[in-house]
Amino acid sequence: MTTQIGILVIGNEILDGIVLDTNSQWLINQLKALNFQVSEKMTVRDEIQVISKALRRMLLAGANLIFTTGGLGPTHDDKTLAGVAMAFELPVELNDKALTIVTRQYTEMHQRGVIETGEITEPRRKMAILPKGARPLDNRVGGAPGVVLDVEGAQIICLPGVPGELMWIFDNQLLALLKGMIEGVFAEEVIYLPLRDESTLAPIIDEVMQDVPGVYIKSMVKPYGESGIRLWVSSSGQSQTEVEERVHRVANLLVRRCEEQLPQG
Amino acid sequence: MTTQIGILVIGNEILDGIVLDTNSQWLINQLKALNFQVSEKMTVRDEIQVISKALRRMLLAGANLIFTTGGLGPTHDDKTLAGVAMAFELPVELNDKALTIVTRQYTEMHQRGVIETGEITEPRRKMAILPKGARPLDNRVGGAPGVVLDVEGAQIICLPGVPGELMWIFDNQLLALLKGMIEGVFAEEVIYLPLRDESTLAPIIDEVMQDVPGVYIKSMVKPYGESGIRLWVSSSGQSQTEVEERVHRVANLLVRRCEEQLPQG
Structure with missing residues (x-):
């Protein structure tokens, strides 16, 4: 159903x-x-x-x-x-x-x-x-x-x-x-970044989402009152291996681009 | 209608x-x-x-x-x-x-x-x-x-x-x-109380609403990210003076009872 x-x-x-x-x-x-x-x-x-x-x-x-x-x-x-x-x-x-x-x-x-x-x-x-x-x-x-x-x-x-x-x-x-209710398969990775300003992250997220289609990236600042930013990278599809690989690739890409482009704080 | x-x-x-x-x-x-x-x-x-x-x-x-x-x-x-x-x-x-x-x-x-x-x-x-x-x-x-x-x-x-x-x-x-469609008149007062716990306020609100009918009291914790509790007291009716007086009376009553009965913090 x-x-x-x-x-x-x-x-x-x-x-x-x-x-x-x-x-x-x-x-x-x-x-x-x-x-x-x-x-x-x-x-x-x-x-x-x-x-x-x-x-x-x-x-x-x-x-x-x-x-x-x-x-x-x-x-x-x-x-x-x-x-x-x-x-x-x-x-x-x-x-x-x-x-x-x-x-x-x-x-x-x-x-x-x-x-x-x-x-x-x-x-x-x-x-x-x-x-x-x-x-x-x-x-x-x-x-x-x-x-x-x-x-x-x-x-x-x-x-x-x-x-x-x-x-x-x-x-x-x-x-x-x-x-358990998802139709098809689903994979997700959560990344924590020690950043203060979500707005500097926005163009990087946009860039990565364009580079790898079919992936959803959700960011939240201080999700439970903690400092820093948390990112949820998820994707769904028919093959578990393919979906997991896609999510993992994007998670790595995000971390790398943030390290390259943003000051850590 | x-x-x-x-x-x-x-x-x-x-x-x-x-x-x-x-x-x-x-x-x-x-x-x-x-x-x-x-x-x-x-x-x-x-x-x-x-x-x-x-x-x-x-x-x-x-x-x-x-x-x-x-x-x-x-x-x-x-x-x-x-x-x-x-x-x-x-x-x-x-x-x-x-x-x-x-x-x-x-x-x-x-x-x-x-x-x-x-x-x-x-x-x-x-x-x-x-x-x-x-x-x-x-x-x-x-x-x-x-x-x-x-x-x-x-x-x-x-x-x-x-x-x-x-x-x-x-x-x-x-x-x-x-x-052209308005029926009657309306008045509202907003009260801020420096309280932390909404549950201690519940019996006081109930009491006041029983004492003064025709008034609506809505409470919210940290409405604008501030600490404390905000209360909206509103009423409507036919006479502006009467409605305003009623709202004002309830607002005062609430503040007084909270001061009497609750520890401030």
Whole structure:
């Protein structure tokens, strides 16, 4: 079955113009590197019924892999999981694994002195209440676990709206799952470069992408707050050897050109 | 009848991660200033049937004012008007007023030396072919007229995807129309709190929202990369004084309760 992907962006802050949604573009580019195309995106308000209907509408339009972003936090306006539960007529229940994640995160934040108490208050406990049958995705950046639910022949993946948390969960908890869904073969190499300025890298990336077609290069500055730049070089096709060779060639080319042309810092 | 607004963003460049959609945020903020709230946003690919279906889905969800952005240009992948025509089973026809706009724009661009010829070629003429019953909106920035269509009790407003053209048409051709549609008045205050943990704030927000009905409170952590939390307090109604007073009272209440109950950090 072909994967048909929808992204459901949830949050009044987007539809009220307060926040510019950049999460979905980031997601789209990561998915593109895995050879997936996104069919449509919807953006809706923080209302349980509205979220539920949006999910039903996306399924009806043929989506079988839906990413939601936002609405997993502790406050009253975080309603994504209640919306997912309503869409599939599932009860919600406290998920032990999710509670372990939430507890660990707040304990650690308390130990680091970021928050006053590590106690699992009602708002924090709320983040571990998932639709029945869903499983949590670890989150080591913030407090809200991601969520995966397999239901009605579709997969629903709920990610937090805070960009760093969404990115961490995607890179560390979802890549393996998504790689298993790729049609054809796929290869990727990650390169770290001790550079400060992404803009000096842009023409080198453009050059290399022109020299070796069929390769996707994604760059990110300080992806998780670290200094430097991280590059993801990926490609897909029919032959594993060919794809791996192509990715490796481009990775080497990038490192060499950067060493030749850029000051290290 | 209440105005229920949907925004339909049309363009593969958005769903392929090449372009970040900033048009819809701009539109949302302009509409907000006029006391309109946007209910939902959809982003779809450049396919006639997909555009048509998205419009039908938005109408079904209750939208009676739909803005589309993108897909009005001269190239083969500009399919918005064909999608609108299909959604409402309308024939398309050359619109004389639209052709006058297109002709004037290309003549002027030619005179300014921006383009080689001002001739109305087939691709340029295409921009003046509108769904039957639609009327063009003047565009003095680029070549593609905007389009307004009143149909099935709804109003469809098609704007170009080039930000400068979209903005010009909105400000110069739509403001009068939209101001005539405003219901009631609107007020908003933004509060900044030097807190680190959103979860401790949740019960205070709930309490205040219960104490003063008719007010919406939205919280966000580190909204502009700054530390702390930002709160948006808004309300709408019939009397400007009453609405402003209500928002101001809640803003003060929130600040006071946070100062009383939460450690500052």
